[in-house]
Amino acid sequence: MRATELSELAAFAAVARHRSFRKAGEERGVTASAVSHAVLNLEDRTGVRLLNRTTRSVSLTEAGELLKSHLDSAFGEITAALDALNRFRDTPFGKVRINVPNSIAPFVIGRVIGPLLEKNPNLQLEISATDRLIDIVEQGFDGGIRFGERVTEGMIALRIKPRLRLVVVGSPAYFERRPKPVTPHDLKRHLCIQNMFPSGARYPWDFEKDGQAITFHPAGPLSLDDHELMTHAALGGVALAYVWEDRVEKMIAAGELIQVLDDWCQPEEPLYLYYPSRRHMPAGFRAVIEAMKAE
Template sequence: MKPLRLDSLDVLAAIIRHGGFRAAAAERGVSSTALSQTIRALEDGLGIRLLNRTTRSVAPTEAGARLLERLVPALQEIRTAIDELDGLRERPSGTLRINAPGPAVDHVLCPLAFEFMEIHPEVRVEIMSDAAIVDIVAQGFDAGVRFGQQLDQDMVAVPLGPPLRYAIVAAPSYLRRNGEPGSPQDLVGHACIRRRFPGGTLARWKFERGGEAVEIVPSGRLTLSSAHQELGAALAGQGIAHLLEDYVRPSLAEGSLVEILRDWSQDLPGWFLYYPSRRHPSAAMRAFLDLVAARRVRPPGPGPLSPGQRPM
């Protein structure tokens, strides 16, 4: 049997439904001759007559009637599936999946997602917190969030805010007991709250001032695995923590933490939302990008990145 075109089956159903070629052709905006040629090719491909034609009428053969009996529900299912795709294209619905590191989830994505879900109640949002670099396409994510310099060049990147900054902080009670370090090298003698990543490596603390770069492996008795845990430990006076400024800003404002070595603080590129292509994003993804553009997260600090800036 020759390969069949799906539209030829739809033509057959239309001709039988209208009882003739002329009305079916008018519905589809083509000539009766074109439909006749389509049916002839369909019958040749199947090797069986489907319609009995006279100058006055058209009726299905037994084979045509049996095929139509099975065909109509199938064609309706296809139309329903296409209508659902049209809905996804035109109206924000379905599921939006985003992969991002914990800090980006806490301070950027969750606030955006909460607002987005209020505006678009038909969209489900799934945010996966993951510090590892993942293939968002292979793992079924619509988008991801990473630092600018961590992105592949074939990704479309949208800035989510200004550059980030790490802060070295400790509770006043800890500094009263142990003194305040005057340089990054002095941290070696202090109780630093260490971070171990899921892969097993320990986070290194990086500093920069006046072109001089310093990197240390912090020492201390306490090792944790999340920024929230480290913040709690610092507030409890357990040692010195190395955290993104977003986590400690309220505690610094109320005085429960003190920032040290501020002149050694190193700025980092801001967060970028990235996705694989500008072509044919879902309506939900387009709506989320619109919200990002309208509600760019701008915490206190250096000025925001210019719209459309590419990652480093």
Template sequence: MLPDNLSHLAAFSAVARLGSFRKAGEELSLSTSAVSYAIRNLEERLGVNLFNRTTRSVALTDAGQRLAERLQPVLHELGDALEEMNHFRGAASGTLRINTSRAASYLLLMPMAARFLAAYPDIRLEIAEDDSFVDIVGSGFDAGVRLLEAVPEDMVAVPIGPPLRSVVVASPAYLQGREPPRHPTDLMRHECVRYRFPSGRFYKWEFEKDGVALEIDVPGRIALSDVHAEVRAATDGIGIGCVPETYVAELLESGRLVRMLEDWCPTIPGFMLYYPRQRRVSSALRAFIDMARQ
């Protein structure tokens, strides 16, 4: 049955993973009706329902859940076997799907995307921006890009990109008539632009000097979940912001923002590209890692 129904099994796996016929079709470059036909044909061949369908949702049946669990490693092994053929072609090829935070996409991935695609014409690159935690294996990604602290322990992590540094900044308008902070604890007397993670947790600003590390849960009446919005809020004089230095280099140079607490702002390791330890590294992923580390 496998050879005649491999495309149907691939469609089933995509729907099971994404929970949507439409999204599965987009991933497989198929119409929604073609995906629906593949699933219906597979169910008829197996004699069981694999999904419970309503007008609003798609959920796996018990049989579908069991098939999805058994099928996932098989499809991975098959993908690895096909990937090995690229070594005989002499050129990297295939689709590379990367899940990344928005900051990593902006600072690292998008600046190299044009160069990467030009160097490897047989590779298709898909970059999904998501600041929440994502199971890259269960979601069908080849790799993820996050800071080291967010990389799961069972993954291989490869450093890519330069070290990072966050800076504390404010506009001259905000600082007018206010005493700028001289120590991180002085921030408790200021309006700050807070960052909220998708989990709902607020980011605690991190400082270090002479071996002393501090985390400050800063006060502030505005909370945002996008770094560009944080920069805009600080530039508009709403409050003090703590953002990656790269985002504000031009604003600092022009004087629209001013640095503070500079000797308390440490440099941290850059972003990590990570992938499953037990999975073969595809030629497309290897090519991407090599370029990102240059």
């Protein structure tokens, strides 16, 4: 098989996996038009339509589904064969793709990246940070990081970090205008940012102390789906924010933010690095696992 034919098959496999020429191009490091051209060449050469294309979507034909099923297995074997060569190298080689929530990515994986790449110079680490829940297998990721309750059933899950927690913070200027809340019930008299998932759904502020659980639903005028924006809004004295403690701990120490209701803020569920069960684990991903375990 010629290199151009293999490249066309790889381009088709990427489109079939992502259902998107743009995302397939991003994965392969080329333009969407280059991927589209490669797939068209494959269809012309085989004389079979593999994709149904509209201005808004891409789907597989019956022939495309059949080809994808064979390619998944074939490319998996190729990847395993190439990865087996790692035992002849000093360090693992190749690309590892990880999905991690955007809101916690900096302080969950940020400390790992430098030492990991320094120790494994032939490793290519690709991290996609998004708070959207995705299927890591369908999207072509080697693994993902999520809280325990969000890990898909059937995945192998490795606990990687002590439990994180959400805390309530406001600026000194904000508390010059309003008294500090003593219990979560006092939040009803405060301006509080509504926390959103990327889907638009709101999630409450949960508290617990001495066995008493309180769920507070903010009804303030500001709704945000990004913890960095929430932090900036709190720094500006706009409202109280319910954000990850690791994100704001330096600002609290510097006096830029004031933390309240500390004894009511309980740890979240543990974080896990999760990945599909597989017969052969790439050496690069194994290096990532070891780095996360060490951290």
